[in-house]
Amino acid sequence: MSAATPDHAARGARTAPAADGAHAPAAAREAVLRVWRGDAKGGAEVEYRVPVETGMVVLDAIHWIQGHAAPDLAVRWNCKAAKCGSCSAEVNGRPALMCKSRLDHFPHDAPITVRPMKTFPVIRDLVTDVSWNYEVNKRIPPFKPRPDASWRWQQSDVDRIQEFRKCIECFLCQDVCHVLRSHELKHQFAGPRFLVRIAGLEMHPMDGEDRSAFLKDGAGIGLCNITKCCTEVCPEGIHITDNAIIPLKERVVDHYYDPLRWLWRKLTGR
Amino acid sequence: MAIETHEHDVIVIGAGGAGLRAAIEASAHGASVGLVCKSLLGKAHTVMAEGGIAAALAHVDPQDGWETHFKDTMKGGSFLNHWRMAQIHAQESPDRVRELEEWGALFDRTPDGRILQRAFGGHTWKRLAHVGDRTGLEMIRTLQDRGVHQGLAVYMECTITRLLMDGGRVAGALGYWRHTGELVLFRCKAVVIATGGIGKAYKVTSNSWEYTGDGQSLAYDAGAELIDMEFVQFHPTGMVWPPGVMGLLVTEGVRGEGGILRNRQGERFMWKYLPEARRNEYAADEAEARRWLDASVAGKQTDARRPPELSTRDNVSRAIYTEVREGRGTPHGGAFLDISYLPAERVMKKLPSMYHQFLELADVDITKQPMEVGPTTHYEMGGVRVEPDTGAATVPGIYAAGEAAAGLHGANRLGGNSLSDLVVFGRRAGLAAAKYARSAGAAPRPNEAEIEAETRDLLAPMSRATGESPFEVHRALTACMDRYVGIYRVKADLERALELLEELKGRAAKVRVEGGRAYNPGWHMSRDLRNLITVSEAITRSALLRTESRGAHSRLDHPKLDPELGKVNYCVTRVGTVMRVDPTPLPEMPAELKALFEPAKEKVG
Helix, strand or coil, X not given: CXXXXXXXXXXXXXXXXXXXXXXXXXXXXXXXXXXXEEECCEEEEEEEEEEECCCCXXXXXXXXXXXXXXXXXXXXXXXXXXXXXXXXXXXXXXXXXXXXXXXXXXXXXXXXXXXXXXXXXXXXXXXECCHHHXXXXXXXXXXXXXXXXXXXXXXXXXXXXXXXXXXXXXXHHHHHCHHHHCCCCCCCCCCHHHHHHHHHHHCXXXXXXXXXXXXXXXXXXXXXCCCCHHHHHCCCCCCHHHHHHHHHHHHHHHHHHCHHXXXXXXXXXX | CCCEEEECXXXXXXXXXXXXXXXXXXXXXXXXXEEECCCXXXXXXXXXXXXXXXXXXXXXXXXXXXXXXXXXXXXXXXXXXXXXXXXXXXXXXXXXXXXXXXXXXXXXXXXXXXXXXXXXXCCCCXXXXXXXXXXXXXXXXXXXXXXXXXXXXXXXXXXXXXXXXXXXXXXXXXXXXXXXXXXXXXXXXXXXXXXXXXHHHCCCECCCCCCCCHHHHHXXXXXXXXXXXXXXXXXXXXXXXXXXXXXXXXCCHHHHCCCEEECCCCCCHHHHHCCHHHHHHECCCHHHHHHHHHHHHHCCCCCCCECHHHCCHHXXXXXXXXXXXXXXXXXXXXXXXXXCCCCHHHHHHHCHHHHHHXXXXXXXXXXXXXXXXXXXXXXXXXXEXXXXXXXXXXXXXXXXXXXXXXXXXXCCCCCCHHHHHHHHHHHHHHHHHHHHHHHCCCCCCCCHHXXXXXXXXXXXXXXXXXXXXXXXXXXXXXXXXXXXXXXXXXXXXXXXXXXXXXXXXXXXXXXXXXXXCCCCHHHHHHHHHHHHHHHHHHHHHXXXXXXXXXXXXXXXXXXXXXXXXXXXXXXXXXXXXXXXXXXXXXXXXXXXXXXXXXHHHCCCC
């Protein structure tokens, strides 16, 4: 691989923050970042020293490295404001958005490690192949308005499902989910992100689609054993397990395992 | 050399609101569509749009109608808009909003269960359909899923670097896959350019890495005309602190919900900056502004006029800039924007992502403290000149929509008119491109020599043994544009910028890229630089010729409006390797639309 050598890091260290005199850093301090560099064939952490500015986030530090020491350092980003969900990585071992990870929230005297999400195949450096997620989404039965949809509903209906619809598709919940991360059951389990997506559709006041069969067989909702790791890493604070997954699990149980429903289905064929 | 090749009737470049809407429409009309985007699907700039989508639904203020929306858009654009685009936009945006709802989008509701609308700068009535401050996310997810389930072929993380021609018409597009660096060729009959803006030509910007003027440059290189490039919108409220987030957008929704602008002396300064001609549209004093706000919060009608903070963006930007320049700025060089006097619960409900953005990135609790804000490069009003009804550029087979196209917004865009622009004109461009492709006969053949030339250009920076980093040149470019082609312009500065741009062209042609072709941001920047320099030159040359102050273009050496220049658009074309800029006549508004502006028919809020 063509990753940075120790020489890059040293050059970075010498290029002090000359620009932006108007906003000179409060105290000239350097952060040490250990950034995983490599590709599908392998890689290693490379150390960079970055001048720290007030309020700096990990993504700023990565951009500084890219702009001054390693122009080929691969990273995804767009909005820098936690609205697009592009800059997901594992910072000090924890799945996080780099644009929301403040340097001053980490110990000053220890290096900060930045690695790509583990659950997805690495493309290069911090960029992973998340295309599997887009394939899952294609299989979800889309919004289908009820035939009698009135297009009038209350703000409380919006508030209830806005929680699910504010998902920014950072895929950190997918990254941390042990069904996907440790057991590698991508072919059986849609993952928390798409259970949230389904919750947003199922609870839409005008939706008339029934996704019970997909939830059970296509999305494999039974595989989730509600450890709530997904909820813990969600940068949008969505109560993934409690508000999306558990109600959907109940829906599936009601549909398939309620004896009265079972009898009703036998009799009516529905 | 065999290049991976795909064939479609229509290639849409860009997958924000305009590109997605165009692709959906073209595909619905039977065209085979390829949607090509630089980022992952759903990450385009539309996702960041916060405030809402403007449409005269008249759910909150029943007095509203397309005529008033049309007039507001024309006035906001200092009458440099193409009247027909402003008319189509005002007439069709309500249908496009209802269509989004039918496709599954959820907007905030009125008490009687209809789509709620909020106030925004320059809009006479409450007009913006929204969901909190996440309207763009709701819109892009809705369009994305609609498109995916309609079977669009999506090429993600793929950058188009050149449109290929066959004789006088478009024949395809050449680009590279970001993840491998391999080249890819799209053969097609029509191209829709929906690539957004140019913000990365400036240092302080609300725009992401994607906004490198790709579409404007692709069209320009292919021989199409660009107009109105001098009109760059500086959004008045970007974050100014801490340094890492400088320029990040603070939604106009804050002012729509009652946000007050003050200088360091506590003065509510916007009253000083209202243009005389429009002063009567705004509250006369604090008491009237407060009555407007109370009615707004209560969802009631009022005869009070809107607060001065809801003036148009060009005007508010100049006001903040002037306050800072004259020494009345905040500690970090901006203005205070205060919403903390409202109940915390309301602030968190109506502006949830602003609340989190300031708390997490700036340690400011906006329910308790004022924000600090200042102007940030946000939007390019100019772009590809299009035929209003179809989005057709001046080269056969090329269409453009959204921010990459020009005409709707004139000299200044009103907030909320962008999201509606995307779906109104995205749909029309997609429809026209599909029709054109159907009638275009045999598939055109891309010119081999063009493919070879572009391939050589693309790969050249990798073979150089020495040279600057492309990021170095980019920093120099943004410093030049911030300093010399910013909010206030003057002849000597613009001439200096042109000199510097010439130098930068030379430097950009000699950059060296380290590393391989796989996902190499330095390499990507080496190509983006060419587009950025092209649009920067177009902005600067047009700004030099427009010797007046109009909308977002302010000339210190020509501070007044020049009625003669209100009759022309400056039009940028390529002649060989030279950029030409010429005045072209603005289409004249028909009498029945002109009549809407007669005083007797003016209803002023």
